[in-house]
Amino acid sequence: MAKTLYEKLWDSHVVRELADGTCLLYIDRQLVHEVTSPQAFAGLRARARTLWRQDANLAVADHNVPTQDRALGITDTTSRLQVEALEKNCRDFHVPLFAMNDIRQGIVHVMGPEQGATLPGMTIVCGDSHTSTHGAFGALAYGIGTSEVEQVLATQCLLQKRSRTMRVRLEGTLPTGAGAKDMALAVIGKLGTAGGTGHAIEFAGSAVRNLSMEGRMTLCNMAIEAGARAGMVAVDDTTIRYLEGRPFAPSGALWEQAVCAWRDCVSDTDAVFDSEWQIDVSALSPQVTYGTSPEMVVAVDGRVPDPAAERDGARREALASALTYMGLHPGTAITDIAIDVVFIGSCTNARLEDLRAAAGMIRGRRIAAHVRRALVVPGSGLVKRAAEAEGLDRIFKEAGFEWREPGCSMCLAMNADRLESGERCASTSNRNFEGRQGQGGRTHLVSPQMAAAAAIAGHFVDIRRDF
Amino acid sequence: MQRFERETGLVVPLDRLNVDTDAIIPKQFLKAVARTGFGANLFDNWRYLDHGEPGQETPRTPNPDFVLNKPRYQGASILLTRANFGCGSSREHAPWALLEYGIRAIVAPSFADIFYNNSLKNGLLPVVLPEAVIDTLFAAVEATVGYALTIDLRSEQVFANDTPIGTFTIDPFRKECLLEGLDDIGWTLAHEADIRRYEERRRREAPWLFAQAEGRS
Numbered sequence: 103m104a105k106t107l108y109e110k111l112w113d114s115h116v117v118r119e120l121a122d123g124t125c126l127l128y129i130d131r132q133l134v135h136e137v138t139s140p141q142a143f144a145g146l147r148a149r150a151r152t153l154w155r156q157d158a159n160l161a162v163a164d165h166n167v168p169t170q171d172r173a174l175g176i177t178d179t180t181s182r183l184q185v186e187a188l189e190k191n192c193r194d195f196h197v198p199l200f201a202m203n204d205i206r207q208g209i210v211h212v213m214g215p216e217q218g219a220t221l222p223g224m225t226i227v228c229g230d231s232h233t234s235t236h237g238a239f240g241a242l243a244y245g246i247g248t249s250e251v252e253q254v255l256a257t258q259c260l261l262q263k264r265s266r267t268m269r270v271r272l273e274g275t276l277p278t279g280a281g282a283k284d285m286a287l288a289v290i291g292k293l294g295t296a297g298g299t300g301h302a303i304e305f306a307g308s309a310v311r312n313l314s315m316e317g318r319m320t321l322c323n324m325a326i327e328a329g330a331r332a333g334m335v336a337v338d339d340t341t342i343r344y345l346e347g348r349p350f351a352p353s354g355a356l357w358e359q360a361v362c363a364w365r366d367c368v369s370d371t372d373a374v375f376d377s378e379w380q381i382d383v384s385a386l387s388p389q390v391t392y393g394t395s396p397e398m399v400v401a402v403d404g405r406v407p408d409p410a411a412e413r414d415g416a417r418r419e420a421l422a423s424a425l426t427y428m429g430l431h432p433g434t435a436i437t438d439i440a441i442d443v444v445f446i447g448s449c450t451n452a453r454l455e456d457l458r459a460a461a462g463m464i465r466g467r468r469i470a471a472h473v474r475r476a477l478v479v480p481g482s483g484l485v486k487r488a489a490e491a492e493g494l495d496r497i498f499k500e501a502g503f504e505w506r507e508p509g510c511s512m513c514l515a516m517n518a519d520r521l522e523s524g525e526r527c528a529s530t531s532n533r534n535f536e537g538r539q540g541q542g543g544r545t546h547l548v549s550p551q552m553a554a555a556a557a558i559a560g561h562f563v564d565i566r567r568d569f
Numbered sequence: 570m571q572r573f574e575r576e577t578g579l580v581v582p583l584d585r586l587n588v589d590t591d592a593i594i595p596k597q598f599l600k601a602v603a604r605t606g607f608g609a610n611l612f613d614n615w616r617y618l619d620h621g622e623p624g625q626e627t628p629r630t631p632n633p634d635f636v637l638n639k640p641r642y643q644g645a646s647i648l649l650t651r652a653n654f655g656c657g658s659s660r661e662h663a664p665w666a667l668l669e670y671g672i673r674a675i676v677a678p679s680f681a682d683i684f685y686n687n688s689l690k691n692g693l694l695p696v697v698l699p700e701a702v703i704d705t706l707f708a709a710v711e712a713t714v715g716y717a718l719t720i721d722l723r724s725e726q727v728f729a730n731d732t733p734i735g736t737f738t739i740d741p742f743r744k745e746c747l748l749e750g751l752d753d754i755g756w757t758l759a760h761e762a763d764i765r766r767y768e769e770r771r772r773r774e775a776p777w778l779f780a781q782a783e784g785r786s
């Protein structure tokens with residue numbers, strides 16, 4: 103019978119199936135970070151349990167780490183204790199760890215693929231919702247809670263039920279000014295933040311095939327923002343080319359054998375999905391969110407919508423309260439919204455390609471006088487080094503940006519990088535929830551080019567026209 | 570895990586769509602390395618007028634307008650809310666905070682997937698009822714001080730004053746775990762031989778999954 107990619111991945115990992123359809127599912131790779139793992143290791147200790155398979159895990163600290171003055175260590179006590187707990191847990195349980203000053207350290211979802219620790223056909227989990235990123239490699243990857251982190255450490259398995267399948271076809275050639283981030287935001291705008299609930303989404307279509315691995319990761323990264331458990335893209339030459347020679351990827355005869363198997367990490371042509379969507383991207387505009395949920399998104403040449411026009415009562419209230427929080431009036435042109443801070447970073451958009459795209463917008467220009475702060479936080483030490491080798495750091499610094507050490511940084515503001523109350527930020531991250539980038543902070547999600555252009559202009563600009 | 574069989578309790582209404590995990594428990598409190606201590610910071614940004622940090626000694630200023638702070642809802646153990654509750658991050662700190670505050674069940678039209686799973690694994694029961702029933706419940710809670718519900722897991726029913734007002738479904742396996750207070754790890758380790766057999770087969774079919782991890786880094 104014809105199968106979708108999701109069904110192939112799922113079926114090849116079922117250890118045992120129960121009468122109600124709950125499956126004991128085998129996990130090939132677990133990525134571990136400092137925030138969601140301490141209680142899991144504590145649970146193992148409390149019951150004197152050991153790891154089922156040490157080598158299936160890979161750890162890194164990213165959420166709490168400082169992005170400046172690494173030589174000083176972590177000055178925030180609670181952050182330091184949490185990072186130290188991770189180091190101790192990894193030592194005690196023999197989990198490979200990239201320490202804070204290792205060049206390979208970075209955001210867990212940037213580091214995994216970069217190392218080739220993310221491979222097609224795998225099941226990959228991490229105590230972090232944006233684990234969906236790794237689905238870009240034709241893998242089944244999703245975020246789990248701490249109880250499940252503990253379970254994978256102890257048993258290499260999870261008890262799960264099959265998701266429904268959804269295919270989102272993105273067809274057409276992307277126009278200039280629009281990229282993977284705009285595709286992701288447009289998909290969420292169309293499906294809504296709960297549109298993918300209970301589903302694993304496969305992104306397909308010519309626009310996806312034409313994306314680089316970086317772009318596919320951006321797209322899959324935000325599948326969770328449409329409520330989906332997982333996002334994925336079928337394997338093709340782009341996938342395989344990206345992986346060849348990566349440290350954790352197989353080599354020699356094993357590489358040949360693996361590539362052969364990976365060619366099957368695609369949906370069969372006559373496979374049936376539970377639901378299908380199609381979006382034409384050939385006229386896609388750069389997207390900007392205006393509210394406190396990623397579905398509150400509009401084209402850059404659009405305007406802030408009016409809650410009064412919303413017929414559903416609960417939605418009307420949600421929109422009205424979002425606009426109050428965001429300090430925006432209905433009808434305001436997006437390009438009239440002035441910004442205070444710019445953040446280029448996060449597991450959505452902090453890879454080399456993203457930094458290149460942003461740097462391309464600012465060469466020889468300066469950030470606007472009223473922009474209080476513009477940060478560039480590379481996704482990993484290796485991204486940072488590669489960017490420096492191309493001179494991107496100089497372009498950013500000359501324009502007035504700060505060039506930082508890798509980590510999650512202002513994506514969720516668990517370290518010192520955060521918005522002040524009332525500040526407005528053009529951010530390349532993935533969530534615009536209330537307080538996400540600092541209490542009272544206002545987040546507008548955009549692509550790296552849009553963020554860079556906003557830094558220069560001091561407000562959002564239609565990069566197709568005005569840049 | 571805490572067992573769940575039947576809960577009768579006061580209902581507190583949180584009339585918002587898409588309540589996200591950052592709202593349930595803001596990130597600064599995720600720096601803890603223990604499983605406890607989150608209850609006081611549940612809905613922190615809405616519940617208090619001042620900003621809170623973990624381990625803070627100074628007393629907080631409650632926001633009198635936030636529903637959890639209203640005298641009539643003190644002691645509530647059932648949270649009534651809107652669609653897509655728990656969207657956002659995978660933090661299990663969200664169900665930990667709700668449980669520690671005293672919430673045992675959440676009634677909503679829908680939940681975000683990871684939050685739903687995390688709740689079940691901690692003995693916090695997510696109850697899905699149709700949108701129309703939820704609307705009626707919001708009106709009833711608003712109109713009646715002391716409005717309580719009973720949630721019976723065995724029969725998968727919700728009662729108001731012994732009158733059934735809705736049914737919900739829970740996977741049989743999850744239901745069993747909740748009723749018995751069983752945890753997944755214990756269950757899984759009882760099937761150790763199955764896992765070993767799977768690994769042997771997989772090692773033959775896809776040897777790179779085992780070889781590569783030995784770290785050529």
Ligand code: SF4
Pocket residue numbers: 164165209210211230232448449450509510513514531532
């Ligand atoms: S960059 Fe942001 S979204 Fe990504 S893992 Fe870090 S905190 Fe989560």
